[in-house]
Amino acid sequence: MTITNVASEVIGSVWKVEMNVGDAVKAGDTIMILESMKMEIPVEAPVDGKITEFKVQPEDSVDEDQVLCTIES
Amino acid sequence: MHNRELGSEMSDAGKKDVAETPINEELYFRRVAALEMGGKEAIERQHANGRLTVRERFSELTDKESFREVGTLAGSGEYDENNKLVRVTPAPYVAGMARVNGRPVAIGGEDFTVRGGTTFGAARRKGGQGGFIEDLAHYYKIPLVNLIDGAGGTVTSAKRRGYVAFPGVHGFERSVQLLGEVPVVSAVLGTAAGGPAGRAILSHFSVMVRGTSQIFAAGPPVVKRSLGRDIDKEELGGAATAVDKAGTIHNAADTEEEALEQIRRFLSYMPQNVWELPPVVPCDDPVDRCEVALRDIVPEKRTQPYSMHDLIDLVVDKDSSFEIQPTNGKSVITTLARLDGRVVGIVANNPKFYSGAMDASSAHKQIRFMELCDTFHIPLVFLVDVPGFMVGLKAEQEATLREGMRAVYVAGQLTVPTITLVIRKCYGMAGMATCNKNDIDLKLSWPSGEWGSLPVEGGVAAAFRRDIANSDDPKAREKELEAELRAYASPFRTAEAFAVEEIIDPSETRPILCEYIALAEGRLRANLGPKRKAGVSP
Structure with a gap:
């Protein structure tokens, strides 16, 4: 079992979360959409696995490199 | 001194040959020691x-x-x-x-x-x-x-x-x-x-x-x-x-x-020195290759990003792009590539990263790349989708304004031909860093192009603050003003005024860029040699 932290590449805010804890994801799936510089930025799963935790919710502000959720694989 | 020659000297036959003359024996001994x-x-x-x-x-x-x-x-x-x-x-x-x-x-x-x-x-x-x-x-x-x-x-x-x-x-x-x-x-x-x-x-x-x-x-x-x-x-x-x-x-x-x-x-991609042009290679990718896929690569919804990397690959000679600094300053992409076998430098904003906004690191990256291309007589193609300079406290602390203006300054000093092609947004001073206003200043656009001093959203809120605040329904008033101003933002109105030189069908991008780059050769040849250094950059 490895836990992968999915971090934000940008400063912005969480617009919507597209998945739930426990959902299976494949690398490249969109987990949530951030809003940054008036643009919708999809956050994609870096690996295959299962979402174990969300560390943010809609409308939260996020910083560069901030962990958004974790994936177990 | 050839490695390969030395290898054969070391075979038995070679050894016998050199062993017959003492002076070569010492040379042989010393060469072996080096290896x-x-x-x-x-x-x-x-x-x-x-x-x-x-x-x-x-x-x-x-x-x-x-x-x-x-x-x-x-x-x-x-x-x-x-x-x-x-x-x-x-x-x-x-x-x-x-x-x-x-x-x-x-x-x-x-x-x-x-x-x-x-x-x-x-x-x-x-x-x-x-x-x-x-x-x-x-x-x-x-x-x-x-x-x-x-x-x-x-x-x-x-x-x-x-x-x-x-x-x-x-x-x-x-x-x-x-x-x-x-x-x-x-x-x-x-x-x-x-x-x-x-x-x-x-x-x-x-x-x-x-x-x-x-x-x-x-x-x-x-x-x-x-x-x-x-x-x-x-x-x-x-x-x-x-x-x-x-x-x-x-x-x-x-x-x-x-x-x-x-x-x-x-x-x-490089010439041997600044007194030569970069090498031209034979190209089997057709110059007249029109990519229909380019017509809908830009999403209709202005807030959705798309892959600028895919766009570049659809335009340049097949497998010809080599990205410089792919992992730093990611809101801009700097790539060496070829069009009909001729070397070009591509500067393209990346809408997937801060909407393509220029921050200090992408400004540095763009400046270095523009200087590289200018020094080695490589014409530049700007594929533009930039909403402006990056905003926010971190961006200001990193001197985004100063670094961004350096990019504008260096773009304004370029002596290689530049082609500016607006894909979507081209706003403000960061937009100025995507063309050379001192030169022929050739600006093309796709129909999806939009530009101005600043984007309508945000701009309206700032310029009509009192008007909006005094309205019975401020939100609706802001929307109304935005819609009114957006009508002027049509790229075709700017083309009417010949303030962009041409609006092109996205599918024709490759043939048109190939023609201009071929045309650039005579001009590049006329300007060979070292580049003059000018002034104090901001």
Whole structure:
């Protein structure tokens, strides 16, 4: 079992979360959409696995490199 | 001195030939000593650390059998009481000329297996921070390749010399001068600090290997002594810091072989020197290839990003793009590529990263790339989707405004032809950094193009603050004003005024760009030679 932290590449805010804890994801799936510089930025799963935790919710502000959720694989 | 010739000398037949004349016996003995480098054990250690020896690197990088060594015999000889040679330790630096992609280069690199590649005191420096190899590149106007794997000066050299040297070795000015004359490339293939680290930066393209190479102004022991902090050398100066975060080194590679391949690739786009044009290669990708996919690559919804990398690949010659600094300053993409076999530099904003907004790191990256292309007569194509400078506290603390204006300043000084093609947004001062207003100032646009001093959203809120606040329904009033102003934002209205020169069908992008780049050749030829330095950049 490895836990992968999915971090934000940008400063912005969480617009919507597209998945739930426990959902299976494949690398490249969109987990949530951030809003940054008036643009919708999809956050994609870096690996295959299962979402174990969300560390943010809609409308939260996020910083560069901030962990958004974790994936177990 | 040919490696291959020496190999055959070492066969039995060759040995017999040279053994017949005593003078050649000594030459043979000394050449073999040079090839043995720091000895079997040191070579094994080098390999165990996941690294090649300097001679293996040369044969990996250069065309087969093309390396002609200079200074093979330089080193320290040990003699017995009758002055007979007992042993030679070769100099910790190997140099010579070779061919890369069929064209000559000057090449040098430290031999880490000999005294850790430390600076070598001889009558004349072989190379590294100025020496024979840098002079060879200067006088023969050929590219310089530095393979860096050495610790530079050590405090023990003061003991040998009897005094401490003043900073700045003689010959360093040559390394500086070369940056305006010939392509200089460097690979960091070990742990580089001090002088060798500085030398890696004095280049037009630099590459390092993830996991086996590090670069810093000073290593962990100095950090510990100066700041009392423990830090591991990979964290301090590995590729994650030096390439991805800082942009100190341009590109990272996963293996030494890949790093050397990147150097071959980079040099394939470069002329031999600033008095020549970059090489044109035959192209089997049709010039008139129209890509219908480009018509709907930009999403209708203005807030949705798309892949600028895909867009570039659809336009340029198949498999011809080579991205510089792909992991740093990611809101802009800088790529060397070809259009109908001719080299172009592509500067493209990346809507997937901060909407393509220019921040300090992407400004640095764009400036360096524009200067590279300008120096080596490579025309620039700007694929524009920039909403402006990056905003926010962090951006202001990083001097985004100043760095961004430097990009505008450098764009305004370009002497190579530039083509600006607006894909979507082109706003404000960051938009100014995507064209050369002092020149013919050729601006094309796709129908999806939009521009102005600042985007309508946000702009309306600022300019009509009182109007909006006094309205019965401020939200609705803001929307109304936005809709009114957006009508003026049609690119066709600007084309009516001939303030963009042409709006093109996206599918025609490749044929049109190929034509302009072919046209640029006469102009480039008329402006060969070194570029004038101008003024104080902001």
